[in-house]
Amino acid sequence: MEYEAAKEKFISTWGSLGTLWGINKAMAQIQALLFISTKPLATEEIMEELKISRGNTSMNVRQLIDWGIVTKELVPGERREYFSTEKDVQELARIIAKERSRREIRPVIKTLEEISRVKDDGSAKTRELIKQTKALHDLAETADSMLRKVVDQKQHWLTKSVLKMIK
Template sequence: MEYTAAKEKFINTWGSLGTLWGINKAMAQIHALLFISPTPLSMEDVMEELHISRGNTSMNLRQLIEWGIVYKTSIAGERKEYFTSEKDVQELARTIAKERSRREIQPTLKVLKEVCSIKDDGTEKTKELIKKTKELYDLAETADIMLNKIVNQEQNWLTKTLVKLLK
């Protein structure tokens, strides 16, 4: 496999993975493209490379910037804006984990807490609801703490130790 094929394969795979996770295809593909590009790309570059419209490119780039994994950069003497992605995979993982926690896990925890604090009226179904939501709450909280802490470590002593420990 040579460069162009490999690149397309990577971009497509990343795109479908995104879809599977509720991230739209264009957004994931733009990210993939920038991630492997050694130089910043302009909107035109992205449009051409992925065959998507100007509007689509603009909207998805904005979202990626909001997520904090793509940056605008200026190139001296150029009028156009250029875009680069975060290049450090550790930092990428950290940003994504933080965002997902903030947007999904935290709100869920909030609801679970509310639900499991209802008054116990003594019926079995109420007891079950309280018990199960409490268990889910504990699980989600543990998972969230671990996710964030792991991803925030300097990645050396901890991860490597753990991986060895767990293999």
């Protein structure tokens, strides 16, 4: 495979993965483009490479910045803004895990807690709702806690030792 083909494949693979993970296609593709770029890119260059509009580029770059995945690079003497993404995959994973926990898992945990405090009228169906909601709550808490901590500072030794344990 030649460079151009490989690059396109990378961007489109990453783009469709994004959709699957609740990130839209353009956003994922911009990140992919920056991820394999050897230098920061300006809006214009992103638009051209991905064949998307200025507005689309602007909004999605902003979202990536919101997520903490992309940063503005100010090139001295240059008016326009350049963008680059976090290049270290471990750090990238850390940021994504943290944001997903905050945006998605935490709110669900809160709702499950609320639901499990439904008025217990003693009926079988109410009991079942309480029981199942609590079980899910516990699972979500455990998963979230693992996600956040595993991915935190201690990745290196932890990854290694966990893998050793379960192999």
